[in-house]
Amino acid sequence: MKFSIVAVIVLALLSFHRAGLAQALNGQPYIHDPSTITQCDGKYYTFGTGGGGLISVDGWTWNPGAERPGGGLAPDVIHIGDRYYVSYAKGGGGLAGGHASNVYVMWTRSLDPQSPDFGFKDETLVASSDGIEDCDAIDPAFLLDPTDGRLWLTYGTYFGFIRIVELDPKTGKRMPGNTPINIAIDCEATAMMYRDGWYYLLGTHGTCCDGANSTYNIVVGRSKKITGPYRDNMGQDMLKGGGRFVVGASGRFVGAGHFGHMVLDACVEKFSCHYEADLDRSGFSVLDIRPLLWRDGWPVAGENFTGGVYEIQSERSGFALELAVDFVRMPRIWRGPSGGPGPGIPRPAPQSSGTHPPTPPPPGGGLPMMPGFFNRVPEGPLVSIPAQSLDSVAKDWPAGTIDIRIGDFMSRPHQKWSITPVADAGGYPGSPYFKITIAGTERALAATADAELVAVPGITGAPEQLWRIDQLTDGTYRIMPKLVPGSNEQFVLTAVGASTVTLAKFDPRSDISRWNFRTP
Amino acid sequence: MKRLCTFILLVCDVVYVLAQGLAPASGGIEHLPPAVDTVRSIAPFFTQAHASPRTPDAEGFIQRWLLLEPIYKPNRGNTVFTDTYIRRNLDTAYFPGQFATFPRNGEKVKVGDQELVWHALETSNFNIKLFRFAYGLNKQTYGVVFLAATVIDCPKELKNVRMAVGSNSASMWWLNGKEAVLLSGDRRMVMDDCVSKRLTLTKGRNIIRGAVINGPGMSDFCVRFIDEHGQAVRDLTITLDPRY
Numbered sequence: 001m002k003f004s005i006v007a008v009i010v011l012a013l014l015s016f017h018r019a020g021l022a023q024a025l026n027g028q029p030y031i032h033d034p035s036t037i038t039q040c041d042g043k044y045y046t047f048g049t050g051g052g053g054l055i056s057v058d059g060w061t062w063n064p065g066a067e068r069p070g071g072g073l074a075p076d077v078i079h080i081g082d083r084y085y086v087s088y089a090k091g092g093g094g095l096a097g098g099h100a101s102n103v104y105v106m107w108t109r110s111l112d113p114q115s116p117d118f119g120f121k122d123e124t125l126v127a128s129s130d131g132i133e134d135c136d137a138i139d140p141a142f143l144l145d146p147t148d149g150r151l152w153l154t155y156g157t158y159f160g161f162i163r164i165v166e167l168d169p170k171t172g173k174r175m176p177g178n179t180p181i182n183i184a185i186d187c188e189a190t191a192m193m194y195r196d197g198w199y200y201l202l203g204t205h206g207t208c209c210d211g212a213n214s215t216y217n218i219v220v221g222r223s224k225k226i227t228g229p230y231r232d233n234m235g236q237d238m239l240k241g242g243g244r245f246v247v248g249a250s251g252r253f254v255g256a257g258h259f260g261h262m263v264l265d266a267c268v269e270k271f272s273c274h275y276e277a278d279l280d281r282s283g284f285s286v287l288d289i290r291p292l293l294w295r296d297g298w299p300v301a302g303e304n305f306t307g308g309v310y311e312i313q314s315e316r317s318g319f320a321l322e323l324a325v326d327f328v329r330m331p332r333i334w335r336g337p338s339g340g341p342g343p344g345i346p347r348p349a350p351q352s353s354g355t356h357p358p359t360p361p362p363p364g365g366g367l368p369m370m371p372g373f374f375n376r377v378p379e380g381p382l383v384s385i386p387a388q389s390l391d392s393v394a395k396d397w398p399a400g401t402i403d404i405r406i407g408d409f410m411s412r413p414h415q416k417w418s419i420t421p422v423a424d425a426g427g428y429p430g431s432p433y434f435k436i437t438i439a440g441t442e443r444a445l446a447a448t449a450d451a452e453l454v455a456v457p458g459i460t461g462a463p464e465q466l467w468r469i470d471q472l473t474d475g476t477y478r479i480m481p482k483l484v485p486g487s488n489e490q491f492v493l494t495a496v497g498a499s500t501v502t503l504a505k506f507d508p509r510s511d512i513s514r515w516n517f518r519t520p
Numbered sequence: 521m522k523r524l525c526t527f528i529l530l531v532c533d534v535v536y537v538l539a540q541g542l543a544p545a546s547g548g549i550e551h552l553p554p555a556v557d558t559v560r561s562i563a564p565f566f567t568q569a570h571a572s573p574r575t576p577d578a579e580g581f582i583q584r585w586l587l588l589e590p591i592y593k594p595n596r597g598n599t600v601f602t603d604t605y606i607r608r609n610l611d612t613a614y615f616p617g618q619f620a621t622f623p624r625n626g627e628k629v630k631v632g633d634q635e636l637v638w639h640a641l642e643t644s645n646f647n648i649k650l651f652r653f654a655y656g657l658n659k660q661t662y663g664v665v666f667l668a669a670t671v672i673d674c675p676k677e678l679k680n681v682r683m684a685v686g687s688n689s690a691s692m693w694w695l696n697g698k699e700a701v702l703l704s705g706d707r708r709m710v711m712d713d714c715v716s717k718r719l720t721l722t723k724g725r726n727i728i729r730g731a732v733i734n735g736p737g738m739s740d741f742c743v744r745f746i747d748e749h750g751q752a753v754r755d756l757t758i759t760l761d762p763r764y
Contacts, residue, residue: 132655158688160738185709187708215705240711241711242710
């Protein structure tokens with residue numbers, strides 16, 4: 001008996017631990033200084049310091065296998081036309097005491113080592129530092145300016161300035177006559193983004209390469225011009241050390257660095273980074289992918305969904321996803337004429353519903369005595385009214401499939417969803433798939449062949465019962481089945497009416513496809 | 521990758537060799553032309569300080585300082601710079617009279633077997649590039665302590681101002697002999713990184729002293745005063761002369 005209690009406590013603690021913390025990527029995501037994650041022929045690729053890199057089919061499970069010649073430090077990748085340009089640095093970094101370094105660019109038509117199109121060509125020098133000057137030419141990062149198609153490359157580390165040069169997007173070579181421009185100091189591992197008229201310069205601050213003691217963290221500044229000045233939220237120029245915090249250590253992960261931007265869909269953005277140490281993986285440096293949010297024009301790190309018991313609230317109506325079952329009233333305690341607790345007689349159920357609460361007369365006539373009405377205060381001891389139990393209502397639910405709808409959230413059992421990651425079922429960038437069940441039951445949310453929603457009585461692990469949950473750029477969530485039976489379309493949970501839910505194509509301009517997870 | 525702590529430096533050196541790859545870089549590619557700041561000199565980062573009073577720059581940064589040539593203080597990493605370490609190693613006199621007398625340009629002091637010279641310098645940068653100071657003078661650049669001192673002259677008493685400092689790496693700062701700001705840890709230089717509690721700048725001369733410690737990597741600092749609204753205090757003159 002003692003053992004059982006201990007075991008239950010341990011299991012409870014473990015479940016709390018797993019539910020409360022972000023999850024590491026699956027597989028062997030061991031890498032340092034990862035390049036921007038790039039898709040090629042349906043797979044995801046990232047390269048790291050020292051050559052080689054990781055490949056993932058789904059963005060959740062990562063394993064070694066990517067190939068890159070040249071060794072060197074901290075590569076980056078960009079896909080332009082039919083070419084994948086890869087840049088990396090040789091030398092510098094303060095390692096072995098030096099700051100002399102060269103940045104190279106080469107290209108290949110495929111990142112898949114098995115493809116006949118794989119093969120890096122035309123390696124060319126695009127930037128350098130001589131070891132003396134106030135710059136250390138490492139950590140290159142590309143940006144193809146979406147406003148004019150010009151290609152830019154930032155580079156540098158703590159030794160002096162971060163610089164930007166322009167490259168030829170047709171060849172990857174340095175544009176003739178272009179000279180480097182200083183855009184920041186005292187950071188490294190830069191990356192760039194463009195959004196809504198702003199250029200964003202991401203940099204990594206803090207100490208790297210010190211395992212669990214690394215203070216690495218990612219910051220950002222923005223500018224209306226790609227050549228700067230890049231200022232943070234306080235107006236501080238990154239040339240004076242400015243930078244708004246984006247992400248640092250969290251949970252069991254220490255030292256976030258080397259930002260890489262991923263746009264998966266409208267309003268679905270993620271970023272990759274490495275953590276200097278994953279404390280659950282012997283302190284190894286690992287890859288991570290997290291949602292990227294935007295607030296007041298600034299990028300903010302979101303959290304990968306980790307599961308738990310939630311109300312699933314529609315951003316459209318504020319109502320909650322629920323089983324379409326009879327609403328079961330909680331017993332009301334009749335108050336005596338004085339407003340006190342009274343004799344504790346359950347009040348008869350009302351015979352109709354409507355805007356106003358029904359008001360059958362109390363025994364003996366007169367006004368019904370609602371607690372708190374007419375400025376009455378309790379005269380006796382207060383009592384705690386228990387929550388409606390699952391057992392008290394689930395026994396009357398239909399045994400088979402049950403429709404799904406949206407309704408007023410009343411914290412009732414048919415509205416509380418247990419969301420749990422599913423092992424070995426694959427995933428998507430940053431997360432595994434989840435199952436969504438009514439808490440305490442096996443009744444699982446599932447997509448139907450006609451793109452509607454039901455709760456099936458038991459979990460089979462079928463793809464229509466697996467759910468992808470992406471945090472959107474505004475912090476709400478998009479909920480998508482892994483598969484709609486018989487369809488290749490990607491449908492998402494959609495509040496087609498204020499109280500009606502279906503599966504439909506994601507509309508990024510509307511709140512109908514946006515959901516919130518609230519602790520009930 | 522940033523400065524590495526001592527115990528992993530050797531490991532990283534090995535990783536570095538592996539990371540660079542055993543094969544030579546692509547043949548025929550040469551360095552781009554070196555930048556102009558590779559000349560072994562403190563120029564263009566510093567010029568000799570003038571005798572005439574100087575005001576802070578537009579953002580209030582103090583650009584005129586007496587700098588002592590670097591004191592050898594070996595540290596292979598910057599992560600050892602805890603608060604205790606900083607107080608123990610910077611709030612201590614490296615030579616007689618360090619805190620009692622104000623240095624003069626060209627004055628020599630003896631620290632262990634090092635004979636070091638004070639230099640009265642000014643810059644057009646907002647930050648004082650200590651690495652460039654040491655490098656330009658052919659002195660030790662890594663594993664060092666830099667001492668700095670300056671004098672600001674206030675036309676009137678200024679209450680509730682704060683000394684705002686950024687430094688790479690850790691540092692400690694005093695106003696008129698009292699500790700004002702301490703920056704511990706593996707610091708990188710950010711303007712206004714650490715700010716003192718409310719201070720009073722007395723009418724007339726006020727002496728600022730600072731000590732910056734660095735293991736490997738760049739080293740610099742920036743100092744200014746800000747008022748209660750966070751705005752730069754510019755109504756000052758900088759003379760390097762502590763006499764009334």
